[in-house]
Amino acid sequence: EIVLTQSPGTLSLSPGERATLSCRASQSVSSRYLAWYQQKPGQAPSLLIYAASSRATGIPDRFSGSGSGTDFTLTISRLEPEDFAVYYCQQFETSPLTFGGGTKVEIK
Amino acid sequence: QLQLQESGPGLVKPSETLSLTCTVSGGSIWNSDYFWACLRQSPGQPPEWIGSIHHSDNTHYNPSLRSRVSMSVDTSKNQFSLKLTSVTAADTAVYFCATWDPSPGNKFDHWGRGTLVTVSS
Numbered sequence: 001e002i003v004l005t006q007s008p009g010t011l012s013l014s015p016g017e018r019a020t021l022s023c024r025a026s027q028s029v030s031s032r033y034l035a036w037y038q039q040k041p042g043q044a045p046s047l048l049i050y051a052a053s054s055r056a057t058g059i060p061d062r063f064s065g066s067g068s069g070t071d072f073t074l075t076i077s078r079l080e081p082e083d084f085a086v087y088y089c090q091q092f093e094t095s096p097l098t099f100g101g102g103t104k105v106e107i108k
Numbered sequence: 109q110l111q112l113q114e115s116g117p118g119l120v121k122p123s124e125t126l127s128l129t130c131t132v133s134g135g136s137i138w139n140s141d142y143f144w145a146c147l148r149q150s151p152g153q154p155p156e157w158i159g160s161i162h163h164s165d166n167t168h169y170n171p172s173l174r175s176r177v178s179m180s181v182d183t184s185k186n187q188f189s190l191k192l193t194s195v196t197a198a199d200t201a202v203y204f205c206a207t208w209d210p211s212p213g214n215k216f217d218h219w220g221r222g223t224l225v226t227v228s229s
Contacts, residue, residue, distance in 0.1 A: 050213035090216070
């Protein structure tokens with residue numbers, strides 16, 4: 001099973017600041033098999049990024065993904081009030097499909 | 109726009125079977141390359157993938173749940189279903205239906221709103 005470790009667990013930032021979220025895999029994941037999701041309280045996760053760096057439909061360009069192998073990054077260039085949420089990375093490389101433990105981006 | 113709606117029992121007794129139905133609208137289960145997926149999420153935890161099914165009945169299950177899980181597709185009703193047997197309190201969670209689009213890239217790109225299932229006597 002591929003374990004995805006996200007860091008930090010919580011990120012305290014102010015609107016307008018840059019957020020950098022890390023996802024480290026216990027074994028190599030092909031870029032085309034790595035996705036990122038945003039989840040707000042009481043809602044389902046929502047797709048942000050797929051294939052490590054492709055934005056999903058309707059996702060603003062302040063969200064960007066990068067990385068390869070075992071290290072992946074989600075960057076939010078300038079935080080908007082609606083961006084404060086929990087973010088998960090997820091892999092499709094091998095079964096079972098797994099999610100990271102999440103990074104909570106909270107208002108400082 | 110593809111939409112998914114979960115329907116579940118709300119409350120299930122320990123050792124019984126949890127049944128979840130996902131109704132698809134805005135598209136056809138039959139005429140699609142999607143895999144249809146079920147996931148769940150316990151409070152404060154990340155989502156957990158339970159399994160996925162294609163309309164051809166090709167299925168994939170999480171090995172940790174495989175002995176208790178089965179999924180099926182009903183193309184006449186545009187629905188897919190999950191059965192989880194011998195439930196315990198550890199199966200209490202919000203259960204989600206989602207689409208797994210394998211191309212381009214791989215992604216769970218449409219999600220239902222989720223339904224809370226509590227296992228309790």
